[in-house]
Amino acid sequence: xxxxxxxxxxxxxxxxxxxxxxPAILAQAFRESGAGVATVSLRRESGAGRDxxxxxxxxxxxxxxILPNTxxxxxxxxxxxxxHMAREVFGTRWIKLxxxxxxDTLQPDVFNLVxxxxxxxDDGFEVFPYTTEDLIVAERxxxxxxxxxxxxxxxxxxxxxxxxxxxxxxxxxxxPDTPLVVDAGxxxxxxxxxxxxxxxxxxxxxxxxxxxxxxxxxAVAMARAAEAGRIGATADPMEPRDMAAxxxxxxxxxxFE
Amino acid sequence: MKVIxxxxxxxxxxxxxADLLVAADLGxxxxxxxxxxxxxxxxxxxxHPISPGDAxxxxxxxxxx
Numbered sequence: 001x002x003x004x005x006x007x008x009x010x011x012x013x014x015x016x017x018x019x020x021x022x023p024a025i026l027a028q029a030f031r032e033s034g035a036g037v038a039t040v041s042l043r044r045e046s047g048a049g050r051d052x053x054x055x056x057x058x059x060x061x062x063x064x065x066i067l068p069n070t071x072x073x074x075x076x077x078x079x080x081x082x083x084h085m086a087r088e089v090f091g092t093r094w095i096k097l098x099x100x101x102x103x104d105t106l107q108p109d110v111f112n113l114v115x116x117x118x119x120x121x122d123d124g125f126e127v128f129p130y131t132t133e134d135l136i137v138a139e140r141x142x143x144x145x146x147x148x149x150x151x152x153x154x155x156x157x158x159x160x161x162x163x164x165x166x167x168x169x170x171x172x173x174x175x176p177d178t179p180l181v182v183d184a185g186x187x188x189x190x191x192x193x194x195x196x197x198x199x200x201x202x203x204x205x206x207x208x209x210x211x212x213x214x215x216x217x218x219a220v221a222m223a224r225a226a227e228a229g230r231i232g233a234t235a236d237p238m239e240p241r242d243m244a245a246x247x248x249x250x251x252x253x254x255x256f257e
Numbered sequence: 258m259k260v261i262x263x264x265x266x267x268x269x270x271x272x273x274x275a276d277l278l279v280a281a282d283l284g285x286x287x288x289x290x291x292x293x294x295x296x297x298x299x300x301x302x303x304x305h306p307i308s309p310g311d312a313x314x315x316x317x318x319x320x321x322x
Contacts, residue, residue: 048282055318
């Protein structure tokens with residue numbers, strides 16, 4: 001099992017913490033699914049509301065690994081500054097690095113992503129870059145110090161699944177020793193299973209669970225699907241073929257004519 | 258002295274970033290800070306001077322995907 005910066009995770013499900021109907025449902029979704037990583041963010045705090053303090057208390061009680069993100073950052077400076085602030089608040093070197101290049105698709109700006117990844121890696125961060133399935137960009141990210149890659153399945157929040165399965169499979173083949181996570185785009189448990197069947201090490205999702213009619217059940221379904229895909233991938237699946245081959249032996253069949 | 262705190266005008270007599278957090282009722286909160294776009298670690302807040310017009314960001318844990 002590939003480790004994430006030296007950390008082996010029991011569950012292949014990484015779960016976001018946004019958009020749940022209530023904090024109680026968020027906590028229950030984590031508990032019942034067994035998700036081992038929670039993604040979180042940083043936003044402005046007010047002395048009147050102190051919303052962040054209550055949220056942080058809730059997350060600490062989950063007893064899971066924290067993966068802060070730089071969501072909403074469009075420049076290297078924004079992402080690097082946010083990462084430093086996150087490292088102090090959350091007490092972790094892990095950072096889910098997002099540098100967004102387009103507001104309609106939330107597609108990563110891969111050029112600035114590589115630059116930010118290099119700066120942060122040199123500064124001791126353990127970077128989880130939210131990227132595309134582009135092989136060359138992935139190579140540059142690894143050269144910049146990333147020991148994990150997180151290509152998108154589809155744009156954030158769309159639930160479209162794995163838009164480019166070939167690209168994701170190529171990435172797996174090209175980086176056999178690097179932990180890979182499909183981050184974003186997963187809408188159904190079958191998508192999670194598909195990603196894991198490709199040999200990926202984890203899936204990261206949020207909207208598909210939080211916005212489901214029953215988020216807790218969907219979190220459980222995602223966890224089981226991801227686990228099923230993982231087991232299937234390690235069970236040496238058969239090669240598909242075009243023509244039928246009988247599974248029941250022909251030898252010994254009765255003749256009635 | 259007036260500063261811009263999280264995007265809004267804020268009036269206080271604070272001379273340091275640590276004092277400003279206390280004035281904003283965030284003295285004991287789990288937050289990270291930046292002044293004029295530069296991260297200021299918690300250990301440096303007490304010695305970081307605040308000047309009129311400074312843009313101060315005070316961020317806390319929040320939901321994220």
